[in-house]
Amino acid sequence: MTELPTSGAPEVVYREGLAAGELRYQRCRSCTTAVFPPRVLCPGCGGEELAWHRSAGRGTTYSTTAVRSRAGAHNVVLVDLDEGFRMMSRVDGVEPDAVTIGGRLDFAVVEEAGEPVAVFREVRS
Numbered sequence: 001m002t003e004l005p006t007s008g009a010p011e012v013v014y015r016e017g018l019a020a021g022e023l024r025y026q027r028c029r030s031c032t033t034a035v036f037p038p039r040v041l042c043p044g045c046g047g048e049e050l051a052w053h054r055s056a057g058r059g060t061t062y063s064t065t066a067v068r069s070r071a072g073a074h075n076v077v078l079v080d081l082d083e084g085f086r087m088m089s090r091v092d093g094v095e096p097d098a099v100t101i102g103g104r105l106d107f108a109v110v111e112e113a114g115e116p117v118a119v120f121r122e123v124r125s
């Protein structure tokens, strides 16, 4: 596993990753816990040595919720990434209430209002 030679505030490093089309996460050098969302201290052991890594962007849908508003409907999902961390995101390309729990997902970056946003798409098998 290659560490990224990057430093700075966790949120900034994460956003820079998205802008480059990458999903970045941290792993604790002490206890090897995968850490997400990015932070300063390891939630597992309190260690301060969190190294940055690039996720392969493959994961599985852990849970999904359809959210409806006047602007329309979208889904909110929790994704278990293969590297061992869980993140909140959404799945594009399917109806909001048709996301499959346990389905395989691929990471993508889309731009919304000039900001890169992390989304996922279902992998058809």
Ligand SMILES: [Zn+2]
Binding pocket: 028, 029, 030, 031, 032, 033, 042, 043, 044, 045, 046, 047
């Ligand atoms: Zn740790």
